[in-house]
Amino acid sequence: xxxSAFGLIKEALSGHKGWxxxxxxxxxxxxxxxxxxxxxxxxxxxxxxxxxxxxxxxIAVLEKGWIGGGNVGRNTTIIRSNYLLDGNEPFxxxxxKLWENLEQDLNxxxxxxxxxxxxxxxxxxxxDAARRRGNAMILNGSDAELLDTAGxxxxxPFLNFDDARFPIKGGLLHRRGxxxxxxxxxxxxxxxxxxxxxxxxxxxxxxxLRIDGGKVCGVETSRGYIGAGKVGVSVAGNSSRVMAxxxxxxxxxxxxxxxxxxxxxxxxxxxxxxxxxxxxxxxQSDKGGLVFGGDIDMYNSYAxxxxxxxxxxxxxxxxSLIPALGRARLLRSxxxxxxxxxxxxxxxxxxxxxxxxxxxxxxxGGFKATPAAGxxxxxxxxxxxxxxxxTAYRLDRFMTGRMIDEKGQGAQPNLH
Amino acid sequence: MIINHPLLGPRDAQEFxxxxxxxxxxxxxxxxxxxxxxxxxxxxxxxxxxGEHRELWFHEQGDRSWLVVTRNTVTHEILKVELARDVALAxxxxxxxxxxxx
Ligand SMILES: Cc1cc2nc3c(=O)[nH]c(=O)nc-3n(C[C@H](O)[C@H](O)[C@H](O)COP(=O)(O)OP(=O)(O)OC[C@H]3O[C@@H](n4cnc5c(N)ncnc54)[C@H](O)[C@@H]3O)c2cc1C
Numbered sequence: 245x246x247x248s249a250f251g252l253i254k255e256a257l258s259g260h261k262g263w264x265x266x267x268x269x270x271x272x273x274x275x276x277x278x279x280x281x282x283x284x285x286x287x288x289x290x291x292x293x294x295x296x297x298x299x300x301x302x303i304a305v306l307e308k309g310w311i312g313g314g315n316v317g318r319n320t321t322i323i324r325s326n327y328l329l330d331g332n333e334p335f336x337x338x339x340x341k342l343w344e345n346l347e348q349d350l351n352x353x354x355x356x357x358x359x360x361x362x363x364x365x366x367x368x369x370x371x372d373a374a375r376r377r378g379n380a381m382i383l384n385g386s387d388a389e390l391l392d393t394a395g396x397x398x399x400x401p402f403l404n405f406d407d408a409r410f411p412i413k414g415g416l417l418h419r420r421g422x423x424x425x426x427x428x429x430x431x432x433x434x435x436x437x438x439x440x441x442x443x444x445x446x447x448x449x450x451x452x453l454r455i456d457g458g459k460v461c462g463v464e465t466s467r468g469y470i471g472a473g474k475v476g477v478s479v480a481g482n483s484s485r486v487m488a489x490x491x492x493x494x495x496x497x498x499x500x501x502x503x504x505x506x507x508x509x510x511x512x513x514x515x516x517x518x519x520x521x522x523x524x525x526x527x528q529s530d531k532g533g534l535v536f537g538g539d540i541d542m543y544n545s546y547a548x549x550x551x552x553x554x555x556x557x558x559x560x561x562x563x564s565l566i567p568a569l570g571r572a573r574l575l576r577s578x579x580x581x582x583x584x585x586x587x588x589x590x591x592x593x594x595x596x597x598x599x600x601x602x603x604x605x606x607x608x609g610g611f612k613a614t615p616a617a618g619x620x621x622x623x624x625x626x627x628x629x630x631x632x633x634x635t636a637y638r639l640d641r642f643m644t645g646r647m648i649d650e651k652g653q654g655a656q657p658n659l660h
Numbered sequence: 661m662i663i664n665h666p667l668l669g670p671r672d673a674q675e676f677x678x679x680x681x682x683x684x685x686x687x688x689x690x691x692x693x694x695x696x697x698x699x700x701x702x703x704x705x706x707x708x709x710x711g712e713h714r715e716l717w718f719h720e721q722g723d724r725s726w727l728v729v730t731r732n733t734v735t736h737e738i739l740k741v742e743l744a745r746d747v748a749l750a751x752x753x754x755x756x757x758x759x760x761x762x
Pocket of ligand 1: 321322
């Protein structure tokens with residue numbers, strides 16, 4: 245069923261009785277050409293682009309819970325293409341271009357909103373870094389504007405400009421960045437993939453990888469054995485556990501990141517504000533809730549919930565930037581488990597096992613990557629060659645010295 | 661989380677900084693034939709289990725001791741706390757020097 249304004253009016257007038265499920269509840273078949281493990285945004289996007297761009301194969305997505313229940317539905321929904329390094333910026337710019345066309349492509353309202361992202365500047369050194377980053381962005385086809393204090397004040401007069409420790413000296417504005425309704429991304433890709441024949445199999449946990457003579461031939465699941473020509477793993481914070489089924493150790497630690505939503509307020513934050521010095525970022529959802537987050541909890545965790553000290557820390561830095569935040573009630577907070585990689589950058593690569601491919605290590609930045617990661621992973625699965633924008637995301641980069649240390653924090657995952 | 665310090669008793673985890681897997685105490689032997697591979701694995705690869713995990717915590721805002729904390733990464737329950745020094749000495753006593761460094 246294609247969605248349209250006409251269809252919406254028709255349903256509104258006929259009691260909304262004609263809506264159909266958006267994807268089939270598929271049962272596993274004995275074998276597929278491609279099995280994607282993980283029904284998050286990345287896994288579903290991979291299946292969608294495999295089916296759409298790279299032509300007719302038997303494809304399944306296996307999800308241990310329900311699709312969209314992982315990080316794709318837990319993040320703070322920020323999308324942007326404001327990276328600095330060569331290995332990164334072309335990839336994220338490719339992703340942003342896919343976002344810009346996503347709703348037309350999927351015929352699905354994902355509420356892609358290019359409301360602009362402002363990275364605040366608090367010192368001369370930060371201004372130099374912002375100018376350099378802005379130039380790198382522009383050279384790679386993205387957009388960037390350097391604002392002075394007055395420019396920031398005109399946009400966000402309620403910020404704490406004269407903070408003794410971090411006075412606001414300006415900002416780097418990336419107008420094409422913004423937010424997307426995160427769970428609609430999973431649903432939209434699921435619907436698009438399903439329409440192209442992909443089996444989306446929920447409540448199907450992968451518990452083993454069958455490998456014969458150095459080649460993967462299928463997966464053991466909670467719903468039985470499923471044969472596979474190629475297996476792509478895209479399981480966000482569970483990468484180490486799933487790849488351990490193939491005997492692999494990864495340059496990854498799992499950490500929890502929390503997100504917060506306040507009660508609904510009248511619109512007063514039109515865009516996204518990031519405050520690197522205090523590590524805090526905030527936007528306002530279309531329903532009026534302030535959506536914000538900050539640091540990870542800093543120790544290995546698979547708990548999908550955070551602890552109180554970080555709640556306090558995030559709210560403190562938030563109030564130091566937006567004093568008015570102290571008057572709002574916090575409605576909800578939750579946590580998601582992320583793969584923190586050793587240089588803070590992701591992996592999209594073949595493994596040494598024939599037919600086994602890995603997409604992971606996205607840290608807390610993988611939501612914005614969803615379309616490009618899906619596209620590039622599909623490209624790799626199909627052609628065995630990396631997509632031109634994802635050539636740097638190799639698993640062996642620590643051995644070869646080609647790390648992508650975007651934040652300059654070294655090999656300490658809990659600092660990225 | 662409360663960490664039960666072996667010398668100081670129960671302490672808030674906020675007094676500590678976290679380093680990671682306690683395996684980081686066992687530096688590879690730098691003259692080994694396979695030192696390059698071993699140092700790569702030591703520096704970058706992690707077991708990263710869901711469940712029991714032995715890890716290093718530094719009592720930065722306390723007595724500045726290093727602890728080995730055994731913690732469940734799924735429930736955040738702390739099962740055991742040892743002084744890293746005791747663990748290192750026990751490792752050394754139990755192994756020949758080269759193996760201790762593996
Ligand atoms: C609080 C928070 C805020 C964030 N904010 C942002 C942001 O603002 N911008 C941004 O770009 N990124 C952000 N991120 C990061 C981003 O959400 C993730 O990097 C990205 O969503 C991960 O990819 P995914 O969507 O495929 O993962 P997921 O949605 O987690 O998908 C992985 C799926 O694999 C499944 N799975 C795991 N093991 C198995 C198994 N054995 N068998 C079958 N299925 C399995 C899981 O159930 C899960 O559904 C944030 C993350 C968090 C937690």
